[in-house]
Amino acid sequence: MATEALGEERPALFLRKATGLVRGWSVRDSMIYACLSTNVVTLGIYEFSYQSFIPKGQLLTSVLVSAVWVSFLVVAYAGLIVTIPRAGGDYVWQTRILGSGIGFVMAATGWWFILWLWAPIYGNVLSAEFFQPLAAELGHPGAATWFAGHNGIFLVSLITIVLAGVLVSIGMAGYARIQKWCFYGGLVGFGIIVILLLVSSKSSFVSSFNTEAHKIFGVSNAYAATNAGAVKSGYVSPAFGFSPLGASMLLIPMMMFYLLWPNWGSTLYGEIRGASDFKRVFRGMFFGLWITVALSVVFLLLIAKTFGNDFYNNSNALYWSAYYGGKVAPAIPIWPYPVMFVSWMVHNTVFQIVLILIMSLWFFGWVGTLFLSSTRVIFAAAFDRILPDRAAEVSEKRKVPLYSLVLMLLPAVGLSALYAYWSKFYTYTLDATLVIAVTYLFSAIAVVILPFRKPELWAASPASKIKIFGVPVVPVAGVVTIGLLGFNLYEWLSNSAYGVNGRGSLYYMLAMYVLAVAIYVVARLVRRRQGIDLGLINKEIPVE
Amino acid sequence: MTRSRGARCVRKAWVVGLKVFFATDIHGSEICWRKFLNAASFYKADLVVLGGDVTGKVMVPITEHNGYWQVVLGGEKVRLDTREELADVERKIRNRGSYPAVMSPDELTELSKEEGAVDRRFSVEMIASLDRWLDMADGKLKGGEIPCILNGGNDDIWEIDSVIESSPCVTFGEGKLVDLDGFHLVSMGWTNPTPWDTFREAPEEELAAKIEAVANLVPDMERAVFNFHAPPYGTGLDEAPALDATLRPIHGGAVMKPVGSTAVRDAIVRYQPMLSVHGHIHESRGVKKMGRTLAINPGSVYGDGVLQGALLELNAKKGKVTKYLLVNG
Numbered sequence: 001m002a003t004e005a006l007g008e009e010r011p012a013l014f015l016r017k018a019t020g021l022v023r024g025w026s027v028r029d030s031m032i033y034a035c036l037s038t039n040v041v042t043l044g045i046y047e048f049s050y051q052s053f054i055p056k057g058q059l060l061t062s063v064l065v066s067a068v069w070v071s072f073l074v075v076a077y078a079g080l081i082v083t084i085p086r087a088g089g090d091y092v093w094q095t096r097i098l099g100s101g102i103g104f105v106m107a108a109t110g111w112w113f114i115l116w117l118w119a120p121i122y123g124n125v126l127s128a129e130f131f132q133p134l135a136a137e138l139g140h141p142g143a144a145t146w147f148a149g150h151n152g153i154f155l156v157s158l159i160t161i162v163l164a165g166v167l168v169s170i171g172m173a174g175y176a177r178i179q180k181w182c183f184y185g186g187l188v189g190f191g192i193i194v195i196l197l198l199v200s201s202k203s204s205f206v207s208s209f210n211t212e213a214h215k216i217f218g219v220s221n222a223y224a225a226t227n228a229g230a231v232k233s234g235y236v237s238p239a240f241g242f243s244p245l246g247a248s249m250l251l252i253p254m255m256m257f258y259l260l261w262p263n264w265g266s267t268l269y270g271e272i273r274g275a276s277d278f279k280r281v282f283r284g285m286f287f288g289l290w291i292t293v294a295l296s297v298v299f300l301l302l303i304a305k306t307f308g309n310d311f312y313n314n315s316n317a318l319y320w321s322a323y324y325g326g327k328v329a330p331a332i333p334i335w336p337y338p339v340m341f342v343s344w345m346v347h348n349t350v351f352q353i354v355l356i357l358i359m360s361l362w363f364f365g366w367v368g369t370l371f372l373s374s375t376r377v378i379f380a381a382a383f384d385r386i387l388p389d390r391a392a393e394v395s396e397k398r399k400v401p402l403y404s405l406v407l408m409l410l411p412a413v414g415l416s417a418l419y420a421y422w423s424k425f426y427t428y429t430l431d432a433t434l435v436i437a438v439t440y441l442f443s444a445i446a447v448v449i450l451p452f453r454k455p456e457l458w459a460a461s462p463a464s465k466i467k468i469f470g471v472p473v474v475p476v477a478g479v480v481t482i483g484l485l486g487f488n489l490y491e492w493l494s495n496s497a498y499g500v501n502g503r504g505s506l507y508y509m510l511a512m513y514v515l516a517v518a519i520y521v522v523a524r525l526v527r528r529r530q531g532i533d534l535g536l537i538n539k540e541i542p543v544e
Numbered sequence: 545m546t547r548s549r550g551a552r553c554v555r556k557a558w559v560v561g562l563k564v565f566f567a568t569d570i571h572g573s574e575i576c577w578r579k580f581l582n583a584a585s586f587y588k589a590d591l592v593v594l595g596g597d598v599t600g601k602v603m604v605p606i607t608e609h610n611g612y613w614q615v616v617l618g619g620e621k622v623r624l625d626t627r628e629e630l631a632d633v634e635r636k637i638r639n640r641g642s643y644p645a646v647m648s649p650d651e652l653t654e655l656s657k658e659e660g661a662v663d664r665r666f667s668v669e670m671i672a673s674l675d676r677w678l679d680m681a682d683g684k685l686k687g688g689e690i691p692c693i694l695n696g697g698n699d700d701i702w703e704i705d706s707v708i709e710s711s712p713c714v715t716f717g718e719g720k721l722v723d724l725d726g727f728h729l730v731s732m733g734w735t736n737p738t739p740w741d742t743f744r745e746a747p748e749e750e751l752a753a754k755i756e757a758v759a760n761l762v763p764d765m766e767r768a769v770f771n772f773h774a775p776p777y778g779t780g781l782d783e784a785p786a787l788d789a790t791l792r793p794i795h796g797g798a799v800m801k802p803v804g805s806t807a808v809r810d811a812i813v814r815y816q817p818m819l820s821v822h823g824h825i826h827e828s829r830g831v832k833k834m835g836r837t838l839a840i841n842p843g844s845v846y847g848d849g850v851l852q853g854a855l856l857e858l859n860a861k862k863g864k865v866t867k868y869l870l871v872n873g
Contacts, residue, residue, distance in 0.1 A: 012605075019824070173786060394780055456849060531857075
């Protein structure tokens with residue numbers, strides 16, 4: 001048997017009229033989804049503010065290295081999606097390739113339990129990028145600082161949970177339209193910021209910043225005070241550039257907080273495939289990721305030019321230093337939202353408010369998907385009889401998945417309270433990334449062993465045809481992805497700078513895995529007593 | 545081959561319970577068909593039911609040349625030098641749910657040009673394949689000892705009906721009441737209209753009339769099983785990606801919408817059979833309790849060579865489904 005490239009015009013196959021023969025999805029749509037998942041504003045800018053935890057690390061370098069590395073994850077996931085194109089993503093792939101138990105534990109922890117923690121994280125971002133700056137721009141500094149406090153964060157987390165719950169209930173149809181307009185609106189807002197940063201000099205920014213900071217917070221000479229405060233707190237900003245590489249590499253585990261999610265839509269993709277789908281799936285995620293990276297690079301370069309790199313890092317460092325008990329108070333008592341600072345370059349309150357509102361589209365275009373994948377996992381586990389049947393019930397009248405919402409929302413409320421009122425728990429923020437990374441790790445392992453575990457399925461997959469020098473690219477990308485996730489997991493678990501390797505954090509994460517294993521074991525036992533063997537779910541029927 | 549029309553080989557059920565394996569929408573996948581035939585012994589089921597859409601959607605031409613064959617697989621032209629290689633490629637094509645069609649290069653050219661020629665060749669390949677499948681069934685189902693009910697779906701051409709009818713060991717379910725000694729199964733392979741204008745589609749009113757016709761055959765709804773290809777509307781068993789006017793999934797395939805039948809839904813609500821099994825929407829694997837009725841769509845991933853199905857235990861005394869499990873066999 002020999003293969004060669006196609007050269008003639010005769011048809012290679014015929015299709016007859018039949019259900020489900022649809023065209024491939026639009027690359028633009030999946031790109032928007034991937035771009036909003038790796039959200040430069042809500043997640044990226046927020047995470048940049050933690051640079052001082054690796055004081056010598058260069059944001060620009062870490063963003064670029066992270067993106068190159070995550071691109072391999074995109075290839076690996078594109079391979080899984082086109083080989084087993086099922087809604088459910090990691091849950092389906094892992095149960096099919098690695099086994100039911102592993103699939104359930106990884107999906108339950110990575111796509112359900114840990115999303116409880118994402119609720120207050122999103123709430124915190126909403127507070128920092130919406131309520132706090134809006135209150136400030138409206139001339140209510142007291143309200144702005146209230147939103148930055150325990151009660152404010154808790155209230156906004158509850159608002160976030162309710163918002164996400166309502167959006168799950170109304171379904172994606174209406175929300176997807178909103179999402180698209182939010183993306184375009186957010187880009188317009190970003191464009192305005194780019195223009196303002198581009199045309200303004202550093203001196204005019206300093207002057208505007210001092211004027212508005214005095215007007216709103218009554219602080220004199222806030223720019224210099226911020227820089228002096230940072231120095232007093234012991235922080236020294238690195239000079240803007242690319243090196244040192246080592247310290248910048250240590251920022252990668254932080255950058256995963258926003259760059260690890262170009263494949264977020266993979267749980268939603270259904271049975272839509274075609275010969276060219278690998279490229280289509282890959283492009284959607286890849287361009288989504290790299291648009292985010294491009295926006296990040298532009299943002300960091302312009303901030304360095306107009307704000308001054310030192311000032312940007314100092315304002316962030318000083319805020320977090322004070323938050324975690326440092327003695328030097330920041331000149332601006334709320335989270336130093338760069339968009340708010342840019343808006344201050346136009347001395348017009350209406351403009352300032354409008355810019356904050358436009359940029360909040362990055363948040364509102366994404367928050368609706370917070371619990372979307374959790375619902376899918378809960379439903380799939382209920383259909384597999386691992387969870388009680390009720391977990392997948394949808395009320396006839398209102399079409400609301402009541403029980404699954406309870407399973408998602410109630411724990412999220414509890415964790416929001418912990419997050420808001422217990423500062424130690426606040427340091428567990430990166431647990432939210434770590435646990436999902438573990439789930440991804442098992443999918444990366446699945447993609448590497450796929451050609452051996454399911455050789456016929458692999459041979460028939462468009463992914464197996466993607467080769468460089470005769471070597472299949474997808475499993476190799478899986479190995480590189482394992483390297484990426486392994487590196488991050490090692491750093492998270494061994495380096496205290498990330499705040500997740502303390503005993504409390506480890507117990508918290510361990511509890512999630514124990515809960516998932518317990519649910520699975522109890523389900524097996526209960527169902528066995530009912531005469532139902534869950535071991536049959538993925539047992540292959542012999543062919544001959 | 546020809547078959548004499550045999551009596552329905554549905555054996556007497558258990559006095560109390562009946563273990564049923566239900567699968568659907570295998571769309572020409574030979575590996576799924578082989579698994580379906582083995583499902584009864586694998587799951588220790590008393591009865592196997594295939595809910596429709598038996599035939600495939602894709603035909604792969606293999607051109608025959610002087611001493612070798614050529615085929616395009618996964619975008620690559622493959623030359624086959626031996627009959628063993630040819631047989632292996634044909635097996636792989638069949639396992640994916642496609643039909644290998646060996647022909648001369650001239651035939652292939654004609655096929656592409658002549659109107660209706662592709663459909664005619666499709667029919668020939670579909671019937672030949674189904675015939676072969678039913679031959680396999682004769683052996684695997686122990687000459688009718690294991691009852692097997694087959695039905696057409698909206699994607700199946702009309703010609704398959706008579707082929708299935710003629711099988712001595714498979715019962716063609718469409719429009720009939722199949723008495724399972726205590727349980728009553730009625731089947732309907734029609735669906736509400738789709739964007740693809742397939743074979744067995746009808747407006748909802750017509751569908752309701754067809755359902756009423758088969759439902760009227762049932763003597764006792766307490767022990768009735770509906771085997772309707774179309775899932776009930778708005779139940780979560782009928783969620784498909786929303787499409788735009790050019791049949792492109794909107795919003796990256798993330799937006800689903802209900803596309804099931806309101807007539808099927810109304811019939812379940814009205815008649816309340818103990819069980820209602822469905823297919824048609826492959827990605828909508830799920831279970832829904834509708835009053836006393838358990839409605840199930842096991843979904844389909846035939847392209848992966850995995851046979852999704854539902855294992856069901858029916859209890860005649862209680863008139864209900866006592867156990868169910870969705871499996872990926």
